[in-house]
Amino acid sequence: MAAAKIKKGDKVVVLSGKDKGKTGEVVKSLPKDDKVVVSGVNIAVRHKKPTQGDPQGGLVRAEAPLHVSKVAHVTADGKATRVRFETRDGKKVRVAVKTGEVING
Template sequence: MAMLKIKKGDTVKVIAGKDKDKEGKVIAVDYKNGRVTVEGVNMLTKHTKPSMTNQNGGIVHQEGSIDISNVMYLHKGKATRVGIKMDGDKKVRFAKSTGEVID
């Protein structure tokens, strides 16, 4: 699989699906399946049984993963594509709209 351009901790905007136009921080990235978990997006309802750690059990709301193609990196409040270029002998990500280096 090609290198994914979204990393954990990035702020992204959802561009497709039921949560379109929502923004949030990336909690986790599944590189193998090409999916990301964004906080506050694709909320799922999970029913849990009582256990030693959770005495009461009940209904838990948590984020589900969405496909990485459905999110765009936010750079200075605007959604932009991300490119990769060489900076000396090191690969860096840059915002394609402005050309500025992200990290």
């Protein structure tokens, strides 16, 4: 399996779909499914019946996973960039292709 180019805590922008152009932070990474959950993006609405635990029921809004190919890392100036791996000082690090800056994590 390849190393993850987008990880939990990264700032990303959505490249395609109904939420195109929205930015957010990766809340959860699902590497086995090649998906990520981004805060405030791809909100799914579910209808929940009232139960003993939740007597109110109603509409529940939650963030649904996006495919990792639909998001890109955001640089400091707010633009989308691809990510590559380089070896610096004997360590494998993630580097933004546009700016060359090292990405934390």
